[in-house]
Amino acid sequence: MIFSSDYDVKxxxxxxxxxxxxxxxDPDLYIFDVKLPDGSEIDLCADIKNNNHGKDLPVIMMSANAKN
Structure with a gap:
């Protein structure tokens, strides 16, 4: 993982x-793959943003899924 040498990555x-x-x-940043096998990361992002601890944390959502 690219961040592991400079950051504490979970x-x-x-x-x-x-x-x-x-x-x-408390993380400094969340990075989510949109296509995890067992849930909606969009709902997860909304849950984080509605939580007092996560409302100001940046969230990056990405996907390696390419449509042809």
Whole structure:
């Protein structure tokens, strides 16, 4: 992972893993893949933004899914 040498990066491959994270750790940034297998990252982003701890945190949502 490109950030791992300079930052403390936490990686989760599913929404379920993300929801089990240590919620006491406040990140500086969230980066989400739009196409995780077990949930809507758009809903997750809305949940984060509606939470007092996450409302001011930047969120980047991306996808490697290319349409032909």
């Amino acid at each position: 990686s989760f491959s599913t929404l379920s893993e993300f929801t089990k994270r240590d919620a006491n750790i």
